[in-house]
């Protein structure tokens with residue numbers, strides 16, 4: 001499956017008490033889960049550093065106030 005080579009994942013930074021971003025390199029891409037509201041990807045299923053992971057991203061709802 002075609003996918004991005006990098007994902008700007010979002011995660012909760014407990015120390016900063018705020019959302020933070022981390023660029024994650026994608027070795028293999030398996031697809032995503034879409035947001036029920038905006039139908040944009042919410043999380044991606046990927047392989048990075050030889051590990052299978054689900055990484056979260058901000059969907060379009062997060063930009064709406």
Ligand SMILES: [Zn+2]
Pocket residue numbers: 035036037038039040059060061062
């Ligand atoms: Zn959304």
